[in-house]
Amino acid sequence: MPCKEDDMSIWSDVKCPVCKSPGAKQLLWMVKCPHNGCDKYDPDLALEARSRVTASAHSVPLTGSFNPGLNAITIRYRNAAGIDKTYTGDKTTVKAANAHITICLVPTGKRCSFSRERIMNLAEITPYIPPADKLSSVDRQILGYHQSKGTTSPRHEAVKQKLGKPA
Numbered sequence: 336m337p338c339k340e341d342d343m344s345i346w347s348d349v350k351c352p353v354c355k356s357p358g359a360k361q362l363l364w365m366v367k368c369p370h371n372g373c374d375k376y377d378p379d380l381a382l383e384a385r386s387r388v389t390a391s392a393h394s395v396p397l398t399g400s401f402n403p404g405l406n407a408i409t410i411r412y413r414n415a416a417g418i419d420k421t422y423t424g425d426k427t428t429v430k431a432a433n434a435h436i437t438i439c440l441v442p443t444g445k446r447c448s449f450s451r452e453r454i455m456n457l458a459e460i461t462p463y464i465p466p467a468d469k470l471s472s473v474d475r476q477i478l479g480y481h482q483s484k485g486t487t488s489p490r491h492e493a494v495k496q497k498l499g500k501p502a
């Protein structure tokens with residue numbers, strides 16, 4: 336069975352000469368077109384073009400040397416399609432942003448964003464959220480206000496408690 340990638344690499348990327356669709360391939364006089372309905376339509380090419388888009392948009396690249404060692408943490412995530420996936424990240428890189436949690440993932444070290452409500456083991460992740468990320472924008476305003484004035488208030492004390500500071 337011939338290797339498909341090697342096979343395709345000798346084909347040039349062209350606009351289909353028949354229907355003008357982008358994404359067609361040409362080798363000498365032969366043309367493969369991804370556009371269904373074209374004279375030169377090639378189902379394999381159409382499938383390959385689709386799977387390439389899906390792969391780049393939705394999956395984590397599988398190359399890289401990022402290794403968090405003892406800081407490794409597992410995220411069990413159910414995606415929008417209802418499919419459970421497991422990711423490994425570095426727990427020292429956990430950050431919270433509203434409804435999302437971001438973390439640098441193995442093996443690329445790239446920071447990825449996860450919707451909190453889809454993380455199946457959220458309780459195992461939240462302890463690693465830095466205290467400052469737990470503050471709401473109102474909390475931050477209160478903190479900034481009293482910090483600049485050198486004053487305090489019951490709400491200010493409550494915010495400080497969220498940060499883990501003694502009240």
Ligand SMILES: [Zn+2]
Nearest residue numbers: 351354368373
């Ligand atoms: Zn065509």
